[in-house]
Amino acid sequence: MEPVTIWTYDWVPAGPRGFVRDLRLRWACREAGLTYTVATVRFEDRETGHLDRQPFGQVPFLEDGEVRLFESGAALLHLAERSEVLMPRDPAGRADVLQWTIAALNSVELVTLPWWYLAIRGDADNGVTGWMAQRLDHLERELAQRDWLAAGRFTVADIVMADVLRVKRVRAFGSRPATEAYVARVTARPAFAAALAEQMEHFETADRARATGGD
Ligand SMILES: N[C@@H](CCC(=O)N[C@@H](CS)C(=O)NCC(=O)O)C(=O)O
Known part of the structure; x- marks a missing residue:
């Protein structure tokens, strides 16, 4: 190839x-x-x-x-x-990967990116903070239930989600141990x-x- x-x-x-x-x-x-x-x-x-x-x-x-x-x-x-x-071929597993990949981009990064942008300009306590905390709390509940986001194993959805979450500043407030463990687990992969x-x-x-x- x-x-x-x-x-x-x-x-x-x-x-x-x-x-x-x-x-x-x-x-x-x-x-x-x-x-x-x-x-x-x-x-x-x-x-x-x-x-x-x-x-x-x-x-x-x-x-x-x-x-x-x-x-x-x-x-x-x-x-x-x-x-x-990167993605299983069975329809249910594939659908799970698709939805979590889009969620990483369009539900999580959608909020973390503007928050980060304001924070690096000295406005960390901005109007997006509560919104982001709520989003991260929901994600924490999901991540507390399993090691990988989708399809019961590592997939491309984990690459995107971990890449969004590994920005330390975004995780620097609130206690979300499952999210911390998740980011550590995914970024411990040799390919990363x-x-x-x-x-x-x-x-x-x-x-x-x-x-x-x-x-
Ligand atoms: N939604 C785009 C975002 C791409 C993006 O933000 N790229 C950054 C580098 S990581 C960039 O090119 N920044 C320069 C700019 O926006 O002018 C994607 O996921 O590919």
């Missing part, structure tokens, strides 16, 4: 390193044993340089033969179609550690190239 291509930025400032969402795709490919190459667009050109591939000028996006996908969730579900490791190390190395290599005028 041809490798898929994961697109990310050539470089980003230190802050977002380790959290750029190409990590989700690297992680999924590693879990599934899918080979991939990484291609880059210039960070400085993000508003203009690749709008044909990502209409919001963001990363990641994915190429798999004729298939081109933006949105990390869409790209992950595409990878899950390629490997049963390898994807994280690879992303850090990618941007450190870019630092070195820029320092020597290689950009």
Whole structure:
């Protein structure tokens, strides 16, 4: 099988390193044993340089033969179609994975992202806090009942949910032991550690190239 291509930025400032969402795709490919190459667009050109591939000028996006996908969730579900490791094939298990993947993005990240955005601007006690706490409390109740989110085993839904929840600041208030254990369990997977190390190395290599005028 041809490798898929994961697109990310050539470089980003230190802050977002380790959290750029190409990590989700690297992680999924590693879990599934899918080979991939990484291609880059210039960070400085993000508003203009690749709008044909990502209409919001963001990363990641994915190429798999004729298939081109933006949105990390869409790209992950595409990878899950390629490997049963990421999503079971029985209708009930598949449906469970789909609903929890969308829930991670559209019910949890939908709230954690604006909260985080306000918090890093010094407004941690903002109007979104109660909303986020409520969402995390509901999730805590779910996670207290099982080790993995969907289909009774690790799936792509865990990649997205753990990636959303591993932002420490988001979990820094309230006591949610099942959520803590869940994030620790999912991020203890070797494929996560390898994807994280690879992303850090990618941007450190870019630092070195820029320092020597290689950009
Ligand atoms: N919903 C999108 C969000 C993508 C996103 O926020 N990407 C960040 C990097 S992790 C980005 O490109 N930020 C730069 C920008 O928004 O200009 C997805 O999941 O793919």
